[in-house]
Amino acid sequence: AVMFAIPAGAVIWLISNINISDQSVAIWLINGLDPLGILIGLNGVILLAYVIAIPANEIVIPTIMMLTALVVGDATIGYGAGVMFEGSTNEIATLLRMGGWTTLTGVNLMLFSLLHNPCSTTIYTIYKETGSAKWTTVATLLPLLYGFMVCFLVTTGWNLFN
Numbered sequence: 001a002v003m004f005a006i007p008a009g010a011v012i013w014l015i016s017n018i019n020i021s022d023q024s025v026a027i028w029l030i031n032g033l034d035p036l037g038i039l040i041g042l043n044g045v046i047l048l049a050y051v052i053a054i055p056a057n058e059i060v061i062p063t064i065m066m067l068t069a070l071v072v073g074d075a076t077i078g079y080g081a082g083v084m085f086e087g088s089t090n091e092i093a094t095l096l097r098m099g100g101w102t103t104l105t106g107v108n109l110m111l112f113s114l115l116h117n118p119c120s121t122t123i124y125t126i127y128k129e130t131g132s133a134k135w136t137t138v139a140t141l142l143p144l145l146y147g148f149m150v151c152f153l154v155t156t157g158w159n160l161f162n
Contacts, residue, residue, distance in 0.1 A: 008055035012063060015052075016070055026070055040148055041108035041155035043100060045071060050116060057119045064109075065092070068099040104158050108151045115147035 015025040026048065033044035049063040072095065096105075117140050118126070127136040 008052060008059060011052055012066065016066070024070065026067060030067065030071060039155070040112075040151035041104045041158065042112065042151060043105065045099065046105075046109060046112070050112075053119075054117070054123075055120045057116075060113070065095070068095055072098040104155065107158075108154055111150050111154060112147045115143050115150055117141070117144040117147075 015029065018025050020028060029048050030044035033047040037043040037045075037047045045067045046064055049060050049067055052063050053060040117123075123136060123140050126139045127133065130136060
């Protein structure tokens with residue numbers, strides 16, 4: 001797992017600290033992913049965090065928090081772009097609200113967490129055990145497809161009744 005996690009840390013730092021036209025690469029990626037994220041009741045921050053966290057799924061939530069702090073531009077939370085932080089429950093709730101989170105966002109994050117793609121170590125193990133790129137791809141993308149479908153259906157139902 002370390003073999004895959006170290007590059008993830010480097011990616012988080014790089015996209016948070018390299019700027020293009022006065023915005024970090026992370027902001028550009030988040031803005032690009034936002035339309036899809038909103039369609040399924042999430043946001044671009046969450047989708048980018050899942051892409052970055054492919055090496056190790058346990059870094060999804062800290063990555064979401066770091067990217068949210070980056071997006072809202074709150075320098076009082078954390079110690080810089082791409083740096084982990086600790087805060088009180090109230091500070092975290094405020095940060096999430098500032099990042100546009102709603103109850104639907106939280107519900108869909110929980111659902112997506114249950115159904116998303118496996119981490120890179122698991123993907124690598126699937127490939128080693130099956131020896132098949134086809135079955136590795138299916139095993140990787142099928143849970144992701146289920147996650148998108150469930151979140152889309154929940155969002156659609158949520159919007160119908162609210």
